[in-house]
Amino acid sequence: MRFFTINFLFSVFISFMMFYAVFVQPESPGNIGSLARIMKNFGIEKLVLVDPCEITEETYKFAVHARDIVDSAIVVKTFEEALNLLDFSIGTTSVYGGKHSVHRISVTPEEIVKNMSKEGKIGIVIGRESSGLTNEELLCCDIIVTIP
Numbered sequence: 001m002r003f004f005t006i007n008f009l010f011s012v013f014i015s016f017m018m019f020y021a022v023f024v025q026p027e028s029p030g031n032i033g034s035l036a037r038i039m040k041n042f043g044i045e046k047l048v049l050v051d052p053c054e055i056t057e058e059t060y061k062f063a064v065h066a067r068d069i070v071d072s073a074i075v076v077k078t079f080e081e082a083l084n085l086l087d088f089s090i091g092t093t094s095v096y097g098g099k100h101s102v103h104r105i106s107v108t109p110e111e112i113v114k115n116m117s118k119e120g121k122i123g124i125v126i127g128r129e130s131s132g133l134t135n136e137e138l139l140c141c142d143i144i145v146t147i148p
Contacts (some may be wrong), residue, residue: 020046020123022082022089024137026053027129033062033070035126040066047073048123050082079137087120091133091141 021039026032026049036047036059047069055070063070076082083089125141127133138144 018046018121019044020048020086020121022048022050022086022123022125023052024050024079024082024125024133025128029053029056029059030062031129032073033059033064033066036063036066036069036073039069044124045069045072046121048082048085049073049075050079051077079140082123082125083140085121086123089123089125089141089143091125091138091144092127093138093144093146094132 021035021044023032023035026035032049032052032055039045039047052075059070060067074085076085125133125137127137133141
């Protein structure tokens with residue numbers, strides 16, 4: 001019997017999917033560029049910008065070698081438009097807790113993989129720099145993750 005790590009299984013599985021990074025109402029041109037650079041480093045090529053600030057020279061300065069990701073970004077006006085582009089959405093949020101937090105149930109990476117289509121468009125949804133995603137936006141996502 002062979003045993004594989006979840007990282008190996010996950011990497012094989014995601015090779016069949018199309019990942020998107022969705023940035024909701026980015027406030028700083030430099031942060032758009034920084035996200036594009038991170039995406040390039042991890043092989044994610046599709047960027048969706050929801051009602052973004054202006055793309056400026058600062059965006060490209062922070063993007064470094066990811067200018068192509070910035071230039072090919074899909075720009076939409078609303079959060080709903082962005083979600084309509086996806087088959088599965090992963091909302092990101094800050095540390096769990098507080099009276100205004102959305103109730104979350106922990107899931108394992110294996111459970112996440114089971115719920116995704118092998119040919120689907122998967123979006124990692126990132127909120128505003130100042131306030132993140134609203135609770136209403138988080139509730140529209142298929143799952144919510146906290147990145148410590």
